Every structure is written in structure tokens, then in C-alpha cells.
Amino acid sequence: MGILKFGGRLLSNMVHKPVTRNYPAEPREYTDRTRGHVEFDPGRCILCNICGKKCPTGSIHMDKAARKLTVDRMLCIQCGYCVDVCPKKCLSMAADYIPPDTEKIIDTYQVPEKPKEEA
Amino acid sequence: MGKRTIVPFGPQHPALPEPVHLDLELEDETVVRAVPSIGYVHRGLEKLTESYDYESMTYVMERVCGICSFGHGWGYTGAVEGLMGVNIPDRAEYLRIVFHELSRVHSHLLWLGLLADGLGFDSLFMHCWRIREKVLDVFEAVTGGRVILSYCKVGGVKKDLTPEMVQRIVSMCDDIEEDMRRTGYVFMKDSSVRNRLCGTGVLSKEDAVELCCVGPVARGSGVDNDVRSASKWYREVGFEPVLYDEGDCWSRCMVRVDEVVQSLNLVRTALRNLPDGDIAVPVKGPAPVGDFAFRVEQPRGEAFYYVQGNGTKNLGRARVRTPTNINIPAMVRTLQGCNLQDVSMLVITIDPCISCTER
Numbered sequence: 001m002g003i004l005k006f007g008g009r010l011l012s013n014m015v016h017k018p019v020t021r022n023y024p025a026e027p028r029e030y031t032d033r034t035r036g037h038v039e040f041d042p043g044r045c046i047l048c049n050i051c052g053k054k055c056p057t058g059s060i061h062m063d064k065a066a067r068k069l070t071v072d073r074m075l076c077i078q079c080g081y082c083v084d085v086c087p088k089k090c091l092s093m094a095a096d097y098i099p100p101d102t103e104k105i106i107d108t109y110q111v112p113e114k115p116k117e118e119a
Numbered sequence: 120m121g122k123r124t125i126v127p128f129g130p131q132h133p134a135l136p137e138p139v140h141l142d143l144e145l146e147d148e149t150v151v152r153a154v155p156s157i158g159y160v161h162r163g164l165e166k167l168t169e170s171y172d173y174e175s176m177t178y179v180m181e182r183v184c185g186i187c188s189f190g191h192g193w194g195y196t197g198a199v200e201g202l203m204g205v206n207i208p209d210r211a212e213y214l215r216i217v218f219h220e221l222s223r224v225h226s227h228l229l230w231l232g233l234l235a236d237g238l239g240f241d242s243l244f245m246h247c248w249r250i251r252e253k254v255l256d257v258f259e260a261v262t263g264g265r266v267i268l269s270y271c272k273v274g275g276v277k278k279d280l281t282p283e284m285v286q287r288i289v290s291m292c293d294d295i296e297e298d299m300r301r302t303g304y305v306f307m308k309d310s311s312v313r314n315r316l317c318g319t320g321v322l323s324k325e326d327a328v329e330l331c332c333v334g335p336v337a338r339g340s341g342v343d344n345d346v347r348s349a350s351k352w353y354r355e356v357g358f359e360p361v362l363y364d365e366g367d368c369w370s371r372c373m374v375r376v377d378e379v380v381q382s383l384n385l386v387r388t389a390l391r392n393l394p395d396g397d398i399a400v401p402v403k404g405p406a407p408v409g410d411f412a413f414r415v416e417q418p419r420g421e422a423f424y425y426v427q428g429n430g431t432k433n434l435g436r437a438r439v440r441t442p443t444n445i446n447i448p449a450m451v452r453t454l455q456g457c458n459l460q461d462v463s464m465l466v467i468t469i470d471p472c473i474s475c476t477e478r
Contacts, residue, residue: 006305010242019249033278035263056171056178079178079269084277093263
């Protein structure tokens with residue numbers, strides 16, 4: 001009897017479309033909360049380096065003298081902790097994942113002087 | 120009596136999702152002794168406690184293992200909250216139960232798929248994983264991650280549920296329950312599944328008690344040692360342990376099938392009675408000198424978390440004792456006297472999670 005119960009399911013598979021997606025022809029849809037990658041808005045950064053200190057994998061480095069912030073995309077585990085601790089909310093989580101690559105991606109951002117002068 | 124032969128099993132073997140090695144001492148086709156050895160995926164995550172503060176460590180600890188990720192996050196944060204004397208809001212407790220039970224659903228469905236794959240019943244394997252996908256989609260919509268949720272934090276949880284999300288989770292539970300009625304029936308009644316599992320690898324209740332088994336391995340032998348029975352919050356949502364008495368591979372399988380349905384009921388009850396209020400309380404300052412232990416019933420059994428504070432932001436020690444570690448002696452006991460053909464089935468039915476075991 002067990003096989004008859006499951007047989008119904010198997011027969012319904014014949015008429016239904018596949019459960020899987022024809023990726024990459026049919027791209028994946030992300031949700032609003034998907035933790036894809038960290039985005040950085042240099043305009044609001046105050047170079048406090050809390051993100052760099054708290055990052056569990058050490059993927060964020062800040063050079064205060066040169067006003068540079070680097071994010072090692074291959075070390076980042078998308079935990080979102082830097083986004084939680086940033087006092088100026090200049091870090092945010094974007095939904096899309098970084099594409100696969102043959103080289104290690106390190107993004108460098110230059111923090112402008114302007115916010116410091118305003119402060 | 121035949122000549123004794125030693126057959127190595129693993130660390131790379133089609134039946135094993137993760138690397139564990141067994142030296143099987145055979146007489147003809149009967150296993151007379153099995154010597155397990157682990158140590159292929161040790162990453163030293165507990166040592167990192169000394170380098171990171173207790174908040175950052177949450178994200179390291181939940182990466183001990185992908186499948187039990189939420190439970191590890193909960194166990195660690197629960198231990199740190201106990202150490203610091205923090206009481207988290209009721210809503211956070213309920214949300215933790217919801218996501219822990221959903222984790223159990225996806226872990227058990229993954230395991231049922233692996234079991235079906237081990238049996239050679241590939242269509243059943245694919246259907247188990249098709250059902251599991253629905254849980255992962257909900258995880259992504261609510262927490263942002265499909266497997267590593269990063270949902271727990273010290274003091275509560277990170278994100279709240281919207282009414283639409285609650286509705287989506289409830290309708291997903293109804294969907295999965297309907298699917299499980301068909302799929303669970305195959306595990307329960309199908310002759311090819313029963314012929315392979317019934318009477319294989321019997322672990323008696325006395326052995327299960329003597330070897331301190333935990334989780335579905337113990338409950339499949341009729342030993343009620345579910346940690347959830349001791350939790351006030353689980354009692355509020357109407358938890359009752361699932362027990363089978365046969366002690367064979369089939370009863371260990373049926374414990375998991377029934378727990379999937381039970382977990383769905385717990386999730387629906389928790390969401391129906393979800394209290395209003397905050398989802399987290401702020402926790403600041405260094406961890407005090409002292410220690411604390413916390414227990415969580417993971418999908419594979421009781422996991423034990425120990426933390427030791429030293430008066431700084433970094434903990435002095437964090438230790439995890441995982442269920443697979445405890446169940447390996449039971450696996451070795453059931454392997455003695457079994458046929459070589461049954462070895463893969465016996466290894467699968469303890470649901471070994473080697474990444475958890477070695478950390």
C-alpha cells in the first residue's frame with residue numbers, strides 16, 4: 001500500500017513543472033532580508049573602526065591615516081554583525097550575492113574628508 | 120570461523136556525508152569489531168573564544184555546523200545570557216522555539232533524504248529534499264540566511280516577524296504536514312524500506328541507558344531523555360517526547376518522521392500564542408568571572424554548552440559537547456555482529472554530524 005500512496009505523488013510529477021529553477025537562464029529572486037553582501041556608504045563613515053574590530057573573520061580593515069576601508073569579500077561570512085554595530089549606519093546588507101570569481105575580490109573605499117569637516 | 124580481515128570504511132565513502140573513519144574487523148561478512156577514528160574536520164573554533172568578544176563569537180559558534188546552526192547559536196547565547204544573568208523577553212523565547220523547531224524539521228528531512236538515498240530509494244530522497252526546501256525559503260525570507268541564520272544574539276533575537284511572515288510560516292507548516300502524511304507513510308509502510316530497516320541494528324533500552332545515548336537514537340530505544348521536557352517554554356507549547364520501543368533502524372527513522380510532524384505543531388502553537396513585546400534586551404559590559412552551562416535539544420540529541428567568564432569582553436573558555444560524540448559508542452555497539460552490508464545503514468541512523476563533533 002505504501003508504494004500506491006507514493007505512486008500518486010510520482011504520477012502527479014508527470015504533469016507538474018519541475019520544482020527546480022532553470023538557473024542561470026531564470027535568475028534567482030532574493031527576499032528583502034537576504035544577507036547577500038555588505039554595502040558601504042563612505043559619505044557617512046566616521047572612521048571609528050568598530051566594524052573592523054567586531055568582524056568575526058577580520059574581513060574589514062580600516063586605514064585611518066589614508067581614510068581607506070577595505071572589505072575582503074572572500075573572507076566575509078555575511079553574518080551582518082558589522083551592520084548591527086555601525087553607529088552611523090553606513091554599512092548595510094544588500095540582497096544579492098557576490099558573483100563567483102577566479103580572483104580574490106578586495107573592495108577598497110575612500111572615505112571623503114567632508115563629514116569630518118562638517119563635524 | 121573464517122580469517123579476520125580489516126576493511127577500512129571512510130573517511131570518504133558514498134554513505135557518509137561527512138568524514139569519519141571506521142576500521143571494520145570482519146570474520147567472513149560479519150563485523151566482530153569496529154574502531155572509529157575522528158579528526159578530519161577539526162577547525163579549532165572553541166579556541167577562537169580567546170580572540171573574539173562574546174558577541175562576535177555568536178557568529179563563529181553557529182558555524183560549528185550548518186545543519187544544527189540555529190541550535191548552536193541558541194546554546195551559546197543561552198549560556199552567555201546565563202553567565203551574565205540576563206533574562207530575555209518572552210517573545211524572544213518563543214521566536215527561538217519557532218526557529219529551533221523549524222531547524223529540526225529541515226534537519227530531519229535532510230536526514231530522511233539521506234536515509235532514502237542510502238536505501239537506494241532515490242525518488243523518496245528527492246521528495247524529502249523538495250519538502251525541506253520550503254523551510255529554507257522561509258528561513259531566507261525571515262532571517263536572511265538559508266542555512267546559517269545568524270538570528271540569535273546575546274539578549275534575544277535579531278529580527279521580528281511581521282504578521283505576513285507568521286501567516287507564511289503557518290501555511291508552510293500546513294503544506295509540509297500534508298506532504299509528510301504521504302512521505303512519512305512510505306517510511307512507515309513501504310515493504311522495501313521496512314525490509315531493509317526493521318530488525319537491523321537493534322540497540323536495547325538497557326544498552327541505550329548504559330551508553331548514555333541521546334536524541335532520536337535513545338528515543339528509538341524507548342529512553343526518554345529529551346531536554347525539551349525540562350523546559351518551561353516547551354511545556355507551554357505542549358511538548359510531548361516521541362518514543363519508540365523497538366530500538367532498530369526503523370524505529371530511529373520513525374522517531375524522526377514523527378518529530379517532523381510534532382515540530383510543525385509546536386511551531387503553530389508557538390506562533391498562535393506569540394507574546395507581544397520586545398525581541399531583545401541590551402547586554403553590555405564584560406562577562407563576569409564565573410561559569411555557566413546550558414543544554415539544548417538539537418535535532419541529533421542533547422548538546423551541552425559551557426562558558427567561562429574571566430571579567431573581560433572575551434570569554435576564558437567556551438566548550439560544546441555535541442550529540443554525535445555521545446552516540447558514537449552506541450554505533451560501535453550496534454556494529455558488533457552486524458553484516459558488512461548493514462554498516463552504512465547503521466552509521467546513517469545515528470545521524471552522524473562530524474563537523475559538530477570535531478568543531
